[in-house]
Amino acid sequence: MSRAVLQPVIAVALVAALTGCLHSEKIESFGGPTMGSTYSVKYVQAEGVAPKAELQAATEAILAEIDEQMSTYRSDSLIEVFNRSPSGSCQDMPEGVLDLVAAGNRLHEESGGAFDLTLEPLLDLWGFGPKGQGEAVPSEQQLAEVRQRVGQQHLRIEDGKLCKDADIEVDFNSIAAGYAVDRIIARLGELGVRSYLVEATGELKAAGLKPDGKHWRIGLEEPRDDQRVAQRILQLDGYGISTSGDYRNYFEEGGQRYSHTLDPMSGKPVNHTLAAVTVADPSTLRADGLSTLLMVLGPQAGIAFAERNQLAAFFVTREGDGFATYSTTEFEQLFAAGDEQ
Numbered sequence: 572m573s574r575a576v577l578q579p580v581i582a583v584a585l586v587a588a589l590t591g592c593l594h595s596e597k598i599e600s601f602g603g604p605t606m607g608s609t610y611s612v613k614y615v616q617a618e619g620v621a622p623k624a625e626l627q628a629a630t631e632a633i634l635a636e637i638d639e640q641m642s643t644y645r646s647d648s649l650i651e652v653f654n655r656s657p658s659g660s661c662q663d664m665p666e667g668v669l670d671l672v673a674a675g676n677r678l679h680e681e682s683g684g685a686f687d688l689t690l691e692p693l694l695d696l697w698g699f700g701p702k703g704q705g706e707a708v709p710s711e712q713q714l715a716e717v718r719q720r721v722g723q724q725h726l727r728i729e730d731g732k733l734c735k736d737a738d739i740e741v742d743f744n745s746i747a748a749g750y751a752v753d754r755i756i757a758r759l760g761e762l763g764v765r766s767y768l769v770e771a772t773g774e775l776k777a778a779g780l781k782p783d784g785k786h787w788r789i790g791l792e793e794p795r796d797d798q799r800v801a802q803r804i805l806q807l808d809g810y811g812i813s814t815s816g817d818y819r820n821y822f823e824e825g826g827q828r829y830s831h832t833l834d835p836m837s838g839k840p841v842n843h844t845l846a847a848v849t850v851a852d853p854s855t856l857r858a859d860g861l862s863t864l865l866m867v868l869g870p871q872a873g874i875a876f877a878e879r880n881q882l883a884a885f886f887v888t889r890e891g892d893g894f895a896t897y898s899t900t901e902f903e904q905l906f907a908a909g910d911e912q
Contacts, residue, residue, distance in 0.1 A: 610634065659735070689741055776812065817832060864876075
């Protein structure tokens with residue numbers, strides 16, 4: 572499973588004090604490859620926390636399970652077997668897959684279809700998917716044909732099985748990383764970890780205090796193609812963070828930029844001034860899906876959706892040669908105390 576987008580959030584502890592008033596506590600870390608990108612775990616090694624090797628083994632077991640069940644980049648994954656099955660078929664699925672479909676259904680319904688888990692044929696058509704033949708603008712006829720194979724309304728859960736009544740293909744890349752972060756955190760908690768910063772392919776969550784008594788801090792990246800600059804610094808405690816943007820994975824043709832974020836309504840890349848959107852939510856899975864949803868909706872409809880649903884969201888729009896930002900009330904209330912420019 573892979574997102575070609577590089578990490579849109581700078582997932583680093585900006586103040587990595589290794590010692591504090593409790594000299595037996597220190598920050599430990601480990602990481603590695605996952606989902607075509609990387610993951611990292613930073614945590615406070617304190618009394619009652621399992622050894623580092625055990626924590627890493629538990630983390631990588633979860634990531635391996637997710638890959639085996641949900642990757643669209645391996646033909647033997649459970650979801651790819653389902654994707655190759657004919658219309659009208661059902662397949663037994665583990666709880667994790669069904670949980671992701673249920674979460675996707677909720678986002679699909681809340682957004683009026685702006686979020687859709689069945690975009691893989693369109694992603695392949697535009698060259699962004701696992702079976703893409705190279706990035707190129709398709710013809711209107713090609714687009715019309717592929718759109719017949721898209722639509723989350725054709726996907727349903729029935730008696731523990733995943734079923735489809737059209738020739739659709741499911742792609743979890745819009746929520747799988749957030750789900751992975753939440754799964755990892757739950758397991759680390761069982762192994763005694765109370766203070767952590769866990770990140771997978773740019774989606775992250777942090778909670779607890781470091782040994783110096785301070786919260787974990789991360790930087791939101793300015794949506795630039797040429798360099799990586801922290802636009803805003805946030806202090807986290809118990810919230811997942813997800814950023815979606817159009818500035819890492821795109822191609823240009825005829826002087827026009829085509830983003831990897833597709834609008835399910837048109838089947839085409841989004842075409843608006845929203846460059847990036849960040850969402851904070853106690854569920855990293857939900858933050859992951861909401862950032863995609865808001866990116867599809869664009870600045871006006873996205874801000875209206877965020878305000879209406881009381882989301883903690885931070886929008887960055889292109890204005891001329893620069894950027895303008897907008898924060899919802901919930902975002903400012905959540906991060907005002909620890910925010911630093």
